[in-house]
Structures are given as C-alpha cells and as structure tokens.
Amino acid sequence: MTTIKIVGVPEHFNLPWQLSIEKGEFEAENIDLQWTNVPEGTGKMCQMLRDKETDIAVILTEGIVKDIIAGNPSKIVQVYVESPLIWGIHVAANSKHQKLPDLKNTKAAISRLGSGSHLMSIVNAQNQYWKIDNLQFEIVNTIDGAVEALTNQTADYFMWERFMTKPLVDAEIFRKIGDCPTPWPCFVIAVRDEILEKHPKIIDKILEIINATTSEFKEMSNINENLASRYNLKIEDIEEWLSLTEWSQEQLSKKMLNKVQNQLFELSIIDKKVTFETIVR
Template structure:
C-alpha cells in the first residue's frame, strides 16, 4: 500500500475526493490516500508543499502559480475545477459599508499572504480602478478569524468563496456587497516535484480515480442534498452552485497559464514569469 498525503480546503468542491476515499477506490488501487483539511487555505498549502508536509494539494490556481514562480519545487499536473471561483466581498452586517466603492481605502482581512483572499484583493482593486499599492491587509488565518476581525473593526472586508460564506450572511454575521469571479480556472492539482518523479504512476492512478468521479459527479442521485447536509448549506444555494461549477479532467493549457501570469505580473504579485515547462508537468 502506497501512502500519499494530500491537502485541500474543507469545502464542497472537494467532496469527490472524500467519496472516493470513503468508497475505498484508492485503497483498491493500493493507495492509502491521507486527506488533510486546511481551513487556512492556499497560503498554508503552499507552505506544506515546500516543507514536504503534503505530497499533493488541491489548490487555488493563482496561489500555486505565484508560489512556483517564487521557488516552490512543485508542479501543476491538472486543472481540477475549470469554472471560476466566485469570491463574495463581505463586510460585517452592522457596518456602514453599503457598496463596493465604500471599501476603497479600507483594510481587507486575508487568511495569509499568498492566499487567494490576498491575491484576489488585488484583482478586485484593479477591477475597481483602485490604487493597488495602497491596499492594507490584516492576516486572520481562517474564516472564523475573519468573523472576529470584521465584527470588532480590526478589518473592514473579507473575500471568500461566496457559497461557503453564505450561511454567515444568512445568520446576519456578514453582509455581501459584491462578487468578484476569478478570471481563470479556480482549482488545480499540484504535486511536489520529488514525489512526482518517484511516484509518477501512482499520481497518474490518483488522477484517473478522481477524474472518473468528477466527470459524473453532478449525476450522483441526491448529490445536492448530500452537499447541503455536509456543508451546512441551503439546497437552493447548492443547486445554484452546482449549476455554475464545472470540474475538469484536463491539464492546464499554456495559453491559460500565460493569461494568469500576465495578470499576476501586471498586478506586481509576481516580479518574473516562469516557463510552462517549470510550472506544468504532464502526467
């Protein structure tokens, strides 16, 4: 049995992995796939890949591209979710901020530097024609930390996946003032280079198993009810999310990587661009 460590956020996008693990599909293939939930998100997973704490990660595209360009010895082996991530822009429900323009000179809560919540704050600022060099950040680690920071006025707004954050909106903790979709496929699968070189066939097998599940994921009977129950969502919200979400079974294409790197470079998030061969590995 080959042990493989994989990390991902505890969100509805990753239910296919849990179904495969619970169904024994990896085990039948001789793989002990050990999943770790990372509520801190992409910045933490980049660190784990660098430190060898995980072999693989299901990770936000912009975050891992930035980190590989910055020296993370890992590669993207596949796009996992092709559709954009819809980032909700949230404020404390009791705050005086009513529209996105009210947030221009305020402080944004981020899970950590290099995370999606950090990088997408730049994308949003560019969309609004704000001065990206004047953005102010408060590190909050998790969504619970964001609740604390926004409620007590330590930070003013927080960008997080819209549907996962909606229960907090429904409870009157947050108010959503706008959305900011990613201009690229949102999740990819990344692997440490040394692990990939030594376990190429195992990684290939893992991708085959997960792809067989994601290709028909929406057709699983009552999958909307399963998701709603597991992730504490309303059925109608899950149904909307499913209609907007498209999983992928394909590699990241060079023109898409170029588009991502060009935007990150223009936003001064990266100061150089990596080659396709150093960022993406075919499996």
C-alpha cells in the same frame, strides 16, 4: 500500500475526493491516500508542499502559480475545477460600508499573505481602479478569524468563496456587497517534484480515479442533499452552485497559464514570468 498525503480546503468542491476515499477506490489500487483539511487555504498549503508536509495539494490556481515561480518545488498536474471561483466581498452585517466603492482605502481581512483572499483583493482593487499601493491587510488565518476581525472592526471587508460564506450572510453576521470571479479556472492539482519523480504511475492512477468521480459527480443520486448536509448549506444555494461549477479532467493550457502569469505580473504579484515547463508537468 503506498502512502500519499493530500490537502485541500474543507469545502464542497472537494466532496469528490471524500467520496472516492470513503468508497475505498484508492485503497483498491494499493494507495493509502491520506486527506487533511486545511481551513487556512492556499498560502498554508503552499507552505506544506515546500515543507514536505503534503505530497499533493488541491489548490487555487493563482496561489500555486505564484509560489512555484517563487521557488516551490512542485508542478501543476491537472486543472481540478474549470469554472471560476466566485469570491463574495463581505462586510460585517452592521458595517457602515454599503457598496463596493465605500471600501476604497479600507482594510481587507486575508487568511495569509499569498493566499487567494490576498491575491484576489488585489485583483478586485484593479477591477475597481483603486491604487494597489494603498491596500491594507489584516491577517486572520481562517474564516472564523475573519468573523472576529470584521465584528471587532479590525478589518473592513473579507473576500471568500461566495457559497461557503452564505451561512454567515443568512445568519446576519456578514453582508455581501459584491462578487469578484477569478479570471481563470479556480482549482488545480499540484504535486511535489520529488513525488512526481518517485511515483509517476501512482499520481496518474490517483488522477484517473478522481477524474472518473468528478465526471459523473453532478449525476450522482441525492448529491444536492449530501452536499447541503455535509457543508451546512441550503439546497437552493447548492443547486445554484452546482449549475455554475464545472470540474475538469484536463491539464492547464499554455494559453491559460500565460493569461494567469500576465495578470499576476501586471499586478506585481509576481516579479517575473517563467516557462510552461517550470509550472506544469
């Protein structure tokens, strides 16, 4: 039995992994796939790859591209979710900010520097024609930290996946004042170079198993109810999310990687562009 460690966010996107593990599909192939939830998100997972605390990360595209360029010894082995991530832009329910332009020159809560919430607040600023140099950040680590920061007014707004944040909107803790979809596929699967060199066939088998699960995921019986109960979401929100979400079984294309790098470079999130082979297996 080969032990492989994998991390991802504790969100509905990753239910296919949980189901495959629960069904013993990896175990049947002599793979002990050990899943760890990382609520802090992409910045933390990048660090875990660097520190050899994990072998695989199911991670936001922009975050891992940035970190590989900055020296993370990992490669993208596949796109996991092809559709964009829809980031909701949230303020505290009683905030004086009523619409998106009100947030100009205010402070964004982010999970950590280099995280999706950090990078997408820069993308959002560009979309709104705000000066990126004027952006201010409050590091809050998790969504619970964001609730605290917005409630206590140490930050003004917080960007997080729209559907996972919906229960906070329904509970009138947050109010959503806008959306900001990623201009690229949202999640990819990244693997440490050392593991790719040591266990290439095992990584291929893991991808084969998860791809079989994601390709039939939407057709699974009672999948709506399963998702709703596990992630504390309303059935109608799950149905809308499923209609907008497409998993992938393909590798990231050169064209899409160029698009990601060009935009990150334009926003000064990265200071150089690298070859396709540097980032993608």
